[in-house]
Amino acid sequence: MNRVLANKKLIFIFIFPAFLFFSLVVIVPILYTGYLSTLEWNGYSDSIFIGFRNYVEMFSDFPKGFTKGIINSGILAFLSIFVQVPLALILALVISKGIKGEGVFRTSYFIPVIISTTVIGQLWLKIYQPNYGMLNYMLEAIGLSELKRPWLASTETALACTFFVIVWQYIGYHMLLLYSAIKSIPKSLFEAAKVDGARNAQIARFITIPLIKPMIKVCATFALIGSLKTFDLIYVLTKGGPIHATEVPTTIMYRVLITENNYGLGSAMAIFIILECLIFTVFIQKAFKTENYTY
Amino acid sequence: MGSNKNNRIFKIFQYTVLILIACVQIYPLIWLLTFSLKSNQEIFGANPMALPEKYMFSNYSKILFEGNLIRYFFNSTFVTFVSIAISTLLSAMAAYAIARMRWKWKDNMLTLFLIGLMIPMQATLLPLFLFLRKTGAYNTYFALILPYVGFAIPMAIYIFVGFLKSIPQEMEESAFIDGANLFQIFGRIMLPLIKPAMATVAIFTYLACWNELMFAITFISKEEFKTLTVGIMGMVGMYATRWGELGAGLVVATMPTIIIYVLMSKQVEKSFTTGAVKG
Numbered sequence: 001m002n003r004v005l006a007n008k009k010l011i012f013i014f015i016f017p018a019f020l021f022f023s024l025v026v027i028v029p030i031l032y033t034g035y036l037s038t039l040e041w042n043g044y045s046d047s048i049f050i051g052f053r054n055y056v057e058m059f060s061d062f063p064k065g066f067t068k069g070i071i072n073s074g075i076l077a078f079l080s081i082f083v084q085v086p087l088a089l090i091l092a093l094v095i096s097k098g099i100k101g102e103g104v105f106r107t108s109y110f111i112p113v114i115i116s117t118t119v120i121g122q123l124w125l126k127i128y129q130p131n132y133g134m135l136n137y138m139l140e141a142i143g144l145s146e147l148k149r150p151w152l153a154s155t156e157t158a159l160a161c162t163f164f165v166i167v168w169q170y171i172g173y174h175m176l177l178l179y180s181a182i183k184s185i186p187k188s189l190f191e192a193a194k195v196d197g198a199r200n201a202q203i204a205r206f207i208t209i210p211l212i213k214p215m216i217k218v219c220a221t222f223a224l225i226g227s228l229k230t231f232d233l234i235y236v237l238t239k240g241g242p243i244h245a246t247e248v249p250t251t252i253m254y255r256v257l258i259t260e261n262n263y264g265l266g267s268a269m270a271i272f273i274i275l276e277c278l279i280f281t282v283f284i285q286k287a288f289k290t291e292n293y294t295y
Numbered sequence: 296m297g298s299n300k301n302n303r304i305f306k307i308f309q310y311t312v313l314i315l316i317a318c319v320q321i322y323p324l325i326w327l328l329t330f331s332l333k334s335n336q337e338i339f340g341a342n343p344m345a346l347p348e349k350y351m352f353s354n355y356s357k358i359l360f361e362g363n364l365i366r367y368f369f370n371s372t373f374v375t376f377v378s379i380a381i382s383t384l385l386s387a388m389a390a391y392a393i394a395r396m397r398w399k400w401k402d403n404m405l406t407l408f409l410i411g412l413m414i415p416m417q418a419t420l421l422p423l424f425l426f427l428r429k430t431g432a433y434n435t436y437f438a439l440i441l442p443y444v445g446f447a448i449p450m451a452i453y454i455f456v457g458f459l460k461s462i463p464q465e466m467e468e469s470a471f472i473d474g475a476n477l478f479q480i481f482g483r484i485m486l487p488l489i490k491p492a493m494a495t496v497a498i499f500t501y502l503a504c505w506n507e508l509m510f511a512i513t514f515i516s517k518e519e520f521k522t523l524t525v526g527i528m529g530m531v532g533m534y535a536t537r538w539g540e541l542g543a544g545l546v547v548a549t550m551p552t553i554i555i556y557v558l559m560s561k562q563v564e565k566s567f568t569t570g571a572v573k574g
Contacts, residue, residue: 001467002397004476005395005477006396006398007477010396010477011392011396014388014389014481015389015392015393018386018388018389018448019389019404021385021441021444021445021448022408022411022449024441024445025419025442025444026411026419026445026449029422029423030418032422033418033422036421036422043425091313091316094309094313104317109316109320111320111321111324111553111556112324114556115324115506115549115552116505116508116524116548118506118508118524119545119548119549122531122541122545123323123545124323126327126330126538126542127326132338132538134323134343137342138344141344168323171320172320176567176568177567177568215571225413229417231417232508232509235509236528254417254509257420258513263421266421270417270420273415273417274415274418277414277415278413281413
């Protein structure tokens with residue numbers, strides 16, 4: 001058996017097809033993007049090698065708004081980690097205690113996670129619509145009509161409105177991850193704490209949260225990387241507007257590549273986004289030193 | 296006594312907040328359903344939060360039979376299922392080689408695949424676009440199946456490797472002694488054993504492919520190959536002032552996912568948590 005499992009030809013047959021697809025779609029394109037990022041090229045005329053000039057232009061050419069995009073994705077990441085994840089944690093702590101309707105709450109919080117971002121974007125466009133949308137109507141109905149505004153068309157509210165949709169869509173995901181981590185803690189630990197007279201808040205602070213720290217780290221990583229990669233929702237809701245108010249690096253990159261055919265500059269932006277994701281992942285792994293517990 | 300009363304007030308408060316959040320999560324979807332059944336006059340004239348006065352099922356028949364929605368629906372289904380089939384089989388094989396077979400580079404190979412989990416899809420957009428245009432595969436089903444399989448593989452391998460490592464070796468050993476070759480062992484023993492992991496991978500891949508927008512909108516411009524997400528983005532312009540019909544289209548595009556979730560919510564939730572175990 002060992003001889004068969006070490007047979008080079010068989011290993012190759014098993015690993016190669018997956019590796020081929022993965023290389024064609026991920027590895028080779030990234031290397032090629034790296035190469036393109038050093039060119040000035042529109043896809044038709046001859047390309048000119050310009051070294052790192054695209055990387056300089058990316059940050060100096062403010063009208064394209066790349067710097068603004070990075071700041072916005074930073075804001076989204078910050079809010080996701082420090083607002084969305086804590087909210088999800090509170091929900092998970094509350095519903096995992098075995099309250100009535102636990103399953104119903106879990107399901108209703110989770111449902112938006114599985115729905116297409118395109119559908120969600122269209123739905124929220126209708127909710128935020130200034131004249132016939134649900135939000136302005138509700139504000140008027142409860143006597144707050146002075147708050148009515150064109151939510152997505154105003155530079156002051158567009159980013160906050162986008163963030164709200166992100167929280168709405170993904171809070172159930174973080175909640176589910178934290179909930180399942182809490183559920184995998186042996187019940188005896190909670191019972192022992194109760195016998196010792198601990199209150200719910202103390203149990204959460206001294207037992208549950210320390211034990212699910214690895215999952216909190218996973219959620220923080222997902223929230224961060226998700227914010228750096230956000231594209232679909234913003235593309236559907238605002239396309240980065242109004243006046244770059246909701247721009248993120250990926251929406252600018254998409255426009256530079258596909259609409260403006262500026263292949264070199266767009267590729268430099270792509271490489272920047274990859275590096276950002278890798279660096280922040282490593283950073284967050286280091287920042288949250290955690291131990292894994294086995295029960 | 297006092298603490299009991301406080302306790303009850305706290306409980307009421309807690310349930311109120313939980314129910315309120317549940318309404319915020321679910322009500323927009325119910326609202327979508329109600330406006331998909333309304334006429335234009337009602338949407339733009341009356342209370343947007345009321346139930347439809349007259350249920351306009353004609354919104355659904357119009358969107359289904361006058362546009363290309365059925366075509367988009369078929370395309371999404373086809374692309375999604377072919378991607379699931381290919382990525383599941385290839386990943387299971389690769390995971391078997393990584394988890395069970397003996398060779399020097401298998402840990403490096405696994406790391407390479409896992410790095411793929413962190414790569415933003417957008418960064419591969421242009422090279423794939425150029426490749427598809429050069430090979431003439433632009434505007435075909437293959438233009439979507441290729442990237443969907445490629446990006447499904449890392450997560451699938453991660454899930455399969457974890458699962459395969461938990462299967463004891465005895466079953467394979469006895470099959471070897473009975474003279475089975477590696478393909479028979481993989482196909483008749485391993486694949487049936489990893490069925491639960493396959494369900495997880497399939498659900499993950501389904502959601503990713505069914506909902507994908509960027510590749511679909513960039514690699515497909517011909518009406519006959521458009522998937523639901525692209526089709527809906529196209530419909531938006533056409534039905535800009537006909538919310539009822541657009542709403543019906545959005546509901547139709549979402550139905551399969553909701554049905555799958557209702558039928559297998561445990562498995563769906565499990566697949567999300569399995570995908571995150573290590574992070």
